[in-house]
Amino acid sequence: MLTAKNRVVILLEDGIKGHHGKTGLAFLRYSNTDIVAVIDRTCAGKSLEELTQIQQNVPIVADVRAALVYKPDALLIGIAPSGGQLPPSLYQEITIAIDAGISIVNGLHTLLAPQFPNLQPGQWIWDIRQEPPGLSIGQGQARSLDALRILTVGTDMAIGKMSTSLELYRAALARGIKAQFIGTGQAGIAIAGQGIPLDAVRVDFAAGAVEKTVLDLAKDQDLIIIEGQGSLLHPGSTATLPLIRGSQPTGLILVHRAGAKYIRDLPHVLIPPLPEVIQLYETLASAGGAFGEVRVKAIALNTFGMDLTTANRAIESTAELTRLPCSDVVRFGGDTLLSAIKSG
Secondary structure, three states: OOOOOOEEEEEOOOOOOOOOOHHHHHHHHHOOOEEEEEEOHHHOOOOHHHHHOOOOOOOEEOOHHHHHHHOOOEEEEOOOOOOOOOOHHHHHHHHHHHHOOOEEEEOOOOOOHHHOOOOOOOOOEEEOOOOOOOOOOOOOHHHHOOOEEEEEEEOOOOOOHHHHHHHHHHHHHHOOOOEEEEEOOHHHHHHHOOEOOHHHOOHHHHHHHHHHHHHHHOOOOOEEEEOOOOOOOOOOOOOHHHHHHHHOOOEEEEEEEOOOOEEOOEEEEEOOOHHHHHHHHHHHHHHHHOOOOOEEEEEEEEOOOOOHHHHHHHHHHHHHHHOOOEEOHHHHOOHHHHHHHHHO
């Protein structure tokens, strides 16, 4: 739905400083659209680059009316609140945008198109989280593909699996590799313009939905990079197994937050030593040999908040511990991890 020609405003209310703004922040970092403003009342008038360390010279305004001066033609709902529902306080902002003729990109579970049936010519609402039609159970067909299939997996939720996938994709394109990124969450799909909204698919068909998407988008590609979701270690996560089953990966990239000892917000759930996590993922992805040998190729270490010296020490110690290549791809790009993928 979105192209490089669109003038996009991101609704990121309380998301710049809070934990629920990852969709909008990822869009700021990776989208090729023309982002003209960010809406966040608590940060209006401040420097976006100073607040986020994202190199975008984009103004922060207080509301949709203030954003209209920048002549946007699309509004992206950039928040990801718990439960995925649109906060009632933002409904009026969406209404103002629609009344102004602005199209909407909505990644929340609250569907907006049924609520606003009378749009202006050329205006649209893209409700991303909808189950596609014609799904079936997974059948392991992705194994028939010649392309390398790399799935990002994690020790926790919301630690950088999408960013890692997109940085790998960027690095592959820069090397002239025929590659495809497959988004599986609202931000990844909004950035790529395609993918599978996994958390909107009934669990019986989740692996089949991933499989169908991989088969459809892998044509004429040498490398497929699948955005991971959730974590096998998180007691509330159900997304990782369907991604493994549906994509039949040839390799995994393990994403970890440097220094994390337990699942965020669940201190009673400890994260095992990384070698044990690697063994867990490799065993499940290989299904005891039924799916062939699947290895973790490298570690993507999230060192956000660390100074450069501390981050480099964390990367070095993680590489030593796991005996695998390791890098923070957001800080240093995806070349190190891409080389690990291509070398074996």
